[in-house]
Ligand SMILES: Cc1cc2nc3c(=O)[nH]c(=O)nc-3n(C[C@H](O)[C@H](O)[C@H](O)COP(=O)(O)OP(=O)(O)OC[C@H]3O[C@@H](n4cnc5c(N)ncnc54)[C@H](O)[C@@H]3O)c2cc1C
């Protein structure tokens with residue numbers, strides 16, 4: 001097999017599709033290879049789509065993409081075993097089109113995106129795993145080998161969009177092994193319910209949607225969060241924690257999710273739904289310092305494979321799409337200038353990312369991945385504080401003849417009993433440093 | 437050697453769920469697949485091509501989405517695919533389906549003479565096993581059903597030898613070509629197409645035939661008009677009342693428990709008890 005393409009894109013997730021679409025649209029000869037049966041086939045999970053990143057790739061996506069609901073309300077819950085203290089932000093401003101955030105179901109969305117890639121003119125081959133990068137005698141990447149007969153195929157440039165596990169990048173030595181402290185393991189389920197039931201439960205109408213972020217005792221002191229989103233006629237619910245925490249805590253992600261679903265504040269929202277699919281997936285959370293070398297002789301890395309996830313804001317797909325797009329734009333530019341896909345020329349990709357929100361945001365939170373270490377010896381953030389917070393709220397709201405000032409004193413004493421004054425101040429400082 | 441393989445795109449029945457609230461089938465996310473039996477038919481045709489050379493044409497009658505099933509067939513190594521699609525075919529039962537497919541195959545035969553037609557034994561959604569025989573009858577082909585393997589084809593002599601699974605054993609049957617074979621499940625394993633086959637399948641210009649292209653003039657023979665089947669009633673069978681029971685030995689001897697259970701079963705099914713007594717002598 002000696003056919004040659006301009007670019008081979010490995011993977012048909014958000015980042016690979018963004019890259020392949022942008023490249024094909026510009027007239028480059030693109031081959032996209034995907035291991036799964038179809039793009040997103042295995043993935044019925046819900047997720048949040050950030051419009052901006054997609055809009056820069058497909059400006060009129062709102063007219064045709066399978067979007068579930070636009071988000072008008074964000075809830076943040078700090079939980080103990082039986083209660084939560086929460087803040088809700090809901091605004092009618094979120095009802096003004098064009099909307100900014102949507103819930104999506106990945107299977108439908110990925111299929112739509114992939115169809116757009118094909119329409120743009122890329123050749124998309126599924127059920128085909130790339131086993132190896134092919135290199136010439138100088139070490140330049142010149143193509144890939146797949147797990148099929150006559151499986152060698154060549155290109156000027158190979159874009160690795162193969163996700164968090166990227167065996168290819170590891171095998172090629174572009175990236176070290178994943179550090180369990182820098183990846184979260186998330187589990188998700190989707191529960192089907194009639195649209196009108198969802199709308200009345202969440203006080204929404206038409207295609208309005210709600211997101212709930214949860215933290216506190218639900219993760220048993222492990223570094224992680226829970227989440228719940230409303231889709232058109234289903235609810236996505238899940239929880240994710242650092243892999244290293246799961247390893248030491250000896251609790252399975254499945255148990256954690258079961259407990260979350262049974263929480264008295266969560267269970268009524270899911271009641272009567274039929275669980276459709278359970279899936280587990282890794283999320284790279286190493287942040288800025290974990291970003292590997294992302295370009296070289298004849299290759300670039302985009303999306304999760306390059307660790308581009310903003311764990312604090314739960315953003316992944318937008319970084320994936322943006323890195324995919326910028327990598328593609330770099331290649332298009334080089335191709336128009338008649339320049340080689342060499343490391344020296346592809347360095348423009350990194351420079352552009354440095355200028356974009358992708359690197360700027362990741363830099364802002366660059367020390368956050370050390371938070372687990374910090375919290376490891378400071379479990380109070382995830383257990384004691386949520387509990388104290390809930391206890392305080394309960395105390396203040398229980399009318400039982402005790403005066404409010406005494407209650408406040410009790411609450412303060414409660415905090416002091418669990419943590420010294422220095423401890424409290426120190427904790428606040430540590431958190432501020434990490435998020436600064 | 438030119439084989440025509442008939443395939444049908446069906447919902448993956450293993451993944452269909454009934455909505456707990458509305459009791460309707462949830463098609464959401466249920467992938468469409470090639471009817472599993474038809475893959476055995478296709479693989480058997482590809483094996484004939486490996487041995488004798490020639491050509492494999494894959495045909496389906498269905499909606500535009502059935503294109504995906506055909507492209508898949510191409511990626512396994514088929515040479516040509518034809519989508520027979522027309523609003524006029526909608527609502528076809530097995531009679532109208534086999535009429536339309538027979539017409540299309542006759543049309544294929546005009547440009548590339550057909551040696552064999554393959555179908556699956558049955559589909560997993562309609563389950564009638566009528567379409568294969570229906571086509572054979574209309575095209576006046578020899579018919580071999582429940583075939584587990586094509587043992588030999590003698591092109592010069594114009595004969596075919598197959599193995600057919602039957603009650604009590606395997607029949608070895610020989611007949612004259614051209615013929616139609618309906619394939620059993622589990623008879624072979626679909627190959628993994630090569631990378632060049634994947635590329636070819638993705639690029640291939642699909643041939644679409646409407647009613648006229650498929651050589652059909654009489655619209656009363658196709659679609660709903662050509663379908664005398666009347667669905668009288670559709671119902672979900674009620675679950676069986678009797679359930680299996682799990683017994684565990686908490687205390688005492690397992691043998692005692694077994695004796696007690698046999699007595700209980702015997703009480704409910706005297707025939708079983710009588711038979712057991714007879715065997716015990
Ligand atoms: C539970 C969970 C919830 C999330 N929620 C959100 C959310 O709400 N919003 C958000 O923006 N982000 C979210 N994310 C993150 C987001 O899903 C990812 O950042 C994003 O999907 C990354 O896209 P990608 O294209 O880089 O990787 P992926 O989507 O993982 O795609 C990689 C693709 O490459 C294929 N592949 C891998 N290896 C090979 C190979 N060797 N050959 C061929 N193909 C290969 C894979 O099959 C896969 O299809 C969530 C993640 C998880 C796990």
Ligand SMILES: Cc1cc2nc3c(=O)[nH]c(=O)nc-3n(C[C@H](O)[C@H](O)[C@H](O)COP(=O)(O)OP(=O)(O)OC[C@H]3O[C@@H](n4cnc5c(N)ncnc54)[C@H](O)[C@@H]3O)c2cc1C
Pocket residue numbers: 442443444471473474495496497498526527528529530531533537554555556557558559561562563564565566567568665666667
């Ligand atoms: C009682 C009943 C009522 C039905 N009512 C309707 C209805 O109202 N509307 C409607 O649209 N359908 C209806 N159908 C479905 C339709 O009749 C069948 O799907 C179709 O005629 C094929 O029959 P089958 O699926 O049983 O195929 P079988 O006879 O079991 O299939 C045998 C083989 O024939 C081949 N084959 C079958 N169908 C095709 C095809 N379309 N293209 C190529 N090859 C094929 C395949 O190789 C297959 O393995 C009904 C079916 C039944 C049993």
